Amino acid sequence: MTFEQKDNRQSCPCPKCKSGNVVIYRKVAKCQNESCGLTVWRSIAKKELTDGQLTDLLMNGKTALIKGFISSKTGNTFEAAVKFDADYKTVFEFPPNKGGSKKRRTK
Numbered sequence: 062m063t064f065e066q067k068d069n070r071q072s073c074p075c076p077k078c079k080s081g082n083v084v085i086y087r088k089v090a091k092c093q094n095e096s097c098g099l100t101v102w103r104s105i106a107k108k109e110l111t112d113g114q115l116t117d118l119l120m121n122g123k124t125a126l127i128k129g130f131i132s133s134k135t136g137n138t139f140e141a142a143v144k145f146d147a148d149y150k151t152v153f154e155f156p157p158n159k160g161g162s163k164k165r166r167t168k
Contacts, residue, residue, distance in 0.1 A: 071112055073119050075099055077149045083119050090115050099149055106130035106153075110143070118143055118151070126156060 072093075075081040081094025083101075092099040101118065103110050108130045110118075117124045123144030130139050130153075141153035 071116065073116060076119055076122065076145070085112055085115050090119065101151060105143060105151060106132065106139075114143070118145070123154060 070084050070086065072082040072084040075083050075092040075094060075097055077099040078092060078094050078097035081092040081097050081099075083090050083092050083099060088103050090101040090103070101115060103115065108127065110124070110127075114124045114127060124142050126140055126142050128138075128140040130141060131137070132139060139155075141155045143151050144154045146152045
């Protein structure tokens with residue numbers, strides 16, 4: 062796969078349709094093939110993905126671990142990788158628990 066630059070916008074081959082190019086814009090990365098419909102929003106969980114992170118997602122199917130996401134339910138920050146699910150929607154991939162299973166409190 063090659064990474065190209067068109068009209069000062071970065072683009073790469075579409076991982077979903079394999080025939081179009083995904084162009085990275087200011088707020089979104091979108092496949093130029095209208096029948097494909099792949100769209101990746103730059104802002105996820107109140108965190109802006111960089112061009113490099115979007116490129117990793119498009120070229121490799123997932124990003125490296127990213128810190129600074131903010132949960133909409135709790136307001137807590139968390140870290141995760143962003144990857145595509147089977148339908149090419151973005152989902153989080155969390156690192157394995159460092160401590161293994163949670164300790165139970167005994168009386």
